[in-house]
Structure formats: structure tokens, C-alpha cells
Amino acid sequence: MHETAYEITAIPRPNPSAYGPMLPTELPPGVQMVTLPGGIRTLAYTQPPAAPAASVHTAAAPIPTWAKTTALLTPTIGGGISAAGIGLSYAAPGLIAMSQALWAAVALIAAAAIGVPVLLRLGRAAAANSSGGGSTTHITQNITASGMFGKANGTINH
16 A cells, blocks of 8 residues: 555654554644545544534514514505405495596586587577567778888778
8 A cells, every 4th residue: 555645745754663553642733644635544633523603593572663664554445455455345336426427427418618608699589589679780890001110101991
């Protein structure tokens, strides 16, 4: 077997026959007897066992007030939304009737906006014809001016 390939990572030790075996209490810190993949046992530096990782959260953090409030309001809001949906389902026929009544009112207002002036014109024409005159008064104006900024003269004929 070739121990030279493993002597790079192993601690060189004295010949046990010359000095006698080392006791486990004489090993420096971090040195242990290890078994290599080829089955050879030798001393080697080892990593100390990792300490258990300290938990970042050692104590449970208290729940914030806003989170408690939100958790309590969530079912209330959901219940309110479901109650509103049920109410709308019961009110749907009445809402449809109200929307139809509103459209009828809009149509009535539009008809009045168009019909009232027409009726007033017809009423004036009928009143003018029934008063006997039958004709309307015509006024003629003749206005003359000399130049762009000249004084204007005019006559009004009835």
C-alpha cells in the first residue's frame, strides 16, 4: 500500500516503535484517529463538530394588532357582501321596474321639450288668424353709410 498519497493530509508522527504509542490524551486539539478509504488508520486534523445553528427567532413574536383586526373583520366583510348579494337578488324585480320607470320619465321629458314649443307656435298662429288680422307687420329699414367709418343714416318704414 502507498501511504505517501495520504501523508499530505495526515499529521506526520514519529515511528511508534521508537517512541511508543501516543495516548489519546496527548493529541493536540482538532486531531483525531481516522480511517482512510483504503482502510488505513491515521491521525488527521478534523473540523470540530458544527454547533447547532441558533434559531433566529428564539421567542415567538407577538401578533400585531392590525393583523388581529384584519382577521376579525374578514368574516364580517364576507358576510356583508353575501347579504348584499341576497338583498339584490330579492330587489332585482323592483330595480328593473324602477329603471323602466326612469326611462319612461326621460322619454316624457324629451317629448315635452319638443312638444311644448310646437304647441305654442301652433297656438300663436291660431290666435293671430282668429283675431282677424291674418297678416303680420313688416318693418323695413334702409341704412346707408359713406366710407368705412362714416356716419350712418337710415329710415324705418312701418
